[in-house]
Structure formats: structure tokens, C-alpha cells
């Protein structure tokens with residue numbers, strides 16, 4: 284079996300699972316309880332916060348734990364809208380955001396907020412000049428993802444940050460869910476960025492864990508009201524074991540990052556060049572440095588993406604159409620539509636997404652599988 288669906292989710296790291304089990308068994312107290320078991324659990328949560336902060340070059344009081352990327356995106360966007368609505372109701376985002384951002388924006392539009400969606404070019408990149416033109420006196424939030432989950436384009440956040448220097452009160456949020464261990468830490472740690480969203484299960488931690496970075500001094504309203512955990516910002520009993528496992532997984536994901544990126548780049552190049560040599564193929568994720576190392580979206584024209592995914596499954600290769608969410612719903616890729624890709628080509632798209640455990644031997648097996656799958660489709664076509 285070859286697992287090439289790492290942008291959908293990653294396999295939990297065995298060290299992170301060990302940590303989960305140890306903490307769940309030994310530190311099961313409620314971190315808010317006054318007794319020793321509570322104190323110990325609280326200490327685990329705070330140590331994890333310190334580790335995570337150090338790993339992403341932030342301060343511990345800038346890290347808040349969540350249940351994952353969807354919650355983080357919802358919280359930062361709605362929390363900003365609630366906190367800043369008296370100053371303005373204009374928000375800027377892009378046409379290629381994950382549904383966790385896109386559908387949150389749609390909810391805010393229903394509530395009377397005005398959202399500008401920046402277009403992308405045919406490669407999947409916003410133009411910073413469009414942002415400059417869209418900024419208004421009543422703009423309260425700019426939300427732009429770092430690495431697009433469908434094609435892997437890395438957005439020009441440094442240029443966005445430069446523009447936003449002139450608008451110091453506007454919140455700048457970056458969805459960094461697809462960014463961990465992908466060589467973009469310098470980009471996402473630009474000092475002008477106020478909020479970042481992370482999701483544990485995208486870097487070998489467990490499902491249902493995540494965190495946000497909120498720059499000291501920036502305020503959002505809580506979404507989760509309740510017992511006042513996370514300094515009253517995010518109520519709910521802390522997932523102590525999940526948080527500790529996430530801190531461990533993050534450390535592992537960021538260890539030897541350059542080497543891992545180079546390996547993923549090499550595998551992506553190998554597959555890209557092979558697929559490109561066949562007729563009726565289209566590659567959306569380019570080999571240039573402005574694309575993330577782990578995402579490779581392509582198409583075999585005339586065949587539906589779902590059909591391609593199942594044909595590869597029969598060859599023992601697991602992947603998605605352009606995203607796991609759109610795979611199930613059968614929806615067309617919103618990123619490819621925004622890139623103006625013809626619908627008949629977009630419906631043939633499929634995504635290989637790598638992680639640091641994938642090997643060149645797997646790339647060779649993929650090539651063989653591709654050859655078989657392709658030959659089958661061509662026979663059907665003839």
C-alpha cells in the first residue's frame with residue numbers, strides 16, 4: 284500500500300501515540316482541578332504550550348489549543364468579526380481558501396459583513412496589487428492561506444505583510460494548516476502576521492487537536508463560552524493527552540525539515556516528469572519554488588477524478604481528487620475553478636500528497652501504477 288493522501292490526513296506518529304497513552308493514563312486529571320492530579324495535568328498542558336511556542340518562534344501566551352484547523356479558522360475569523368464589528372464590517376480573503384474559511388465568510392456575509400474575494404491567476408496565486416486596491420477604511424480582517432491545499436501554491440505573504448504595514452489595526456490571519464514541515468516557517472512567521480491556524484492531524488498528531496497563534500496584544504472574541512479555560516478565550520476541558528502528543532509530533536515534523544523538503548521535492552519531480560511525458564495529462568502544481576513540496580495535482584483528461592482515484596486504489600495507491608472533502612461530495616475543485624481551469628479538465632483532477640516518510644521506491648511503484656491505470660483508460664477510450 285502506498286499512502287499518497289497526506290494533505291487529507293497523516294498517519295499518527297508512533298512516538299506521539301506513546302505520549303498520548305502515557306499522558307492519558309498518568310495525567311488524566313482535569314487541569315482545572317485543585318488537587319495534585321489536576322496540577323500535574325495543568326503542568327503537561329503548559330509544558331506543551333511552551334514547546335509549541337518555541338518551535339514556531341512565538342511566546343507561550345500566544346498559543347491557544349483548539350480541536351483542529353476548522354475550529355481555528357472559524358474562531359479567528361468570527362472572533363475578529365465579533366471583536367471589531369464596531370470599527371467596520373469589511374473582510375478580505377481569497378477565492379481559493381479551504382471551506383473552513385470560505386464557508387465561515389459566507390456565514391458572516393449572511394450577518395451583514397461585506398467580504399471581498401481576491402482572484403488568483405492561472406497558477407493559483409493572488410496578486411498583492413489586488414489586495415492594495417481592495418483595502419478600505421472599514422476593513423477589519425485580511426485572511427489569506429499560506430499553502431493552498433488543492434494545488435500547493437504558496438501565497439506571497441511577505442508582500443501582503445508589506446502592504447498591511449500601512450494598516451496596523453487590521454487583523455492579518457494566515458491559514459497555515461498545510462504548512463508544517465514544508466519549508467515555509469520564515470514566511471508564516473512574518474512579524475506582521477497576527478493569527479495563524481494549525482491542525483495536528485496534518486503533521487502526524489491526533490485527529491481533534493490543533494492550535495492557533497494569536498499575537499500578543501491582538502484580541503478576538505471567544506467562540507466557545509464556558510468554564511474559562513485558555514485564559515477565558517476557549518472554554519472546554521483541555522485534551523491533555525492530545526495536546527502533549529501534538530507538541531511531540533510538531534517537534535518531530537520540524538526536525539531535519541530541509542532534508543524532508545528536499546526528499547519530497549525529489550519525489551514530486553520524479554512523478555511530475557513521468558506523468559508529463561504522457562499525452563492527455565495536465566499538471567497544475569508546478570515544479571517552481573513557489574509551490575509546496577508535498578502537493579502534486581494533475582489530470583488525465585476525459586476521465587473523472589473519482590474514477591482515477593479508484594483505479595489507483597486498485598493498484599494499491601491511496602490519494603484524493605483535489606481535496607478529501609470534495610472527493611466525497613463529488614464537488615468540483617474550487618481552487619481550479621478560481622484558476623479558470625476549464626470544467627471538463629478540472630473534473631479529471633487528482634491529488635498526490637506526500638509526507639516525509641514517502642520514498643523514491645514508492646515513486647517508482649506509483650509510476651508503474653500510473654502506466655497500468657493510463658493504459659486501461661486509453662483502452663476504454665479506443
Ligand SMILES: Cc1ncc(COP(=O)(O)O)c(C=O)c1O
Nearest residue numbers: 351352353381383432460461482
Ligand atoms: C488549508 C486547510 N485549512 C483548514 C483545514 C481544516 O482542518 P481540520 O481538518 O483540522 O479541521 C484543512 C484540512 O484539510 C486545510 O487543508
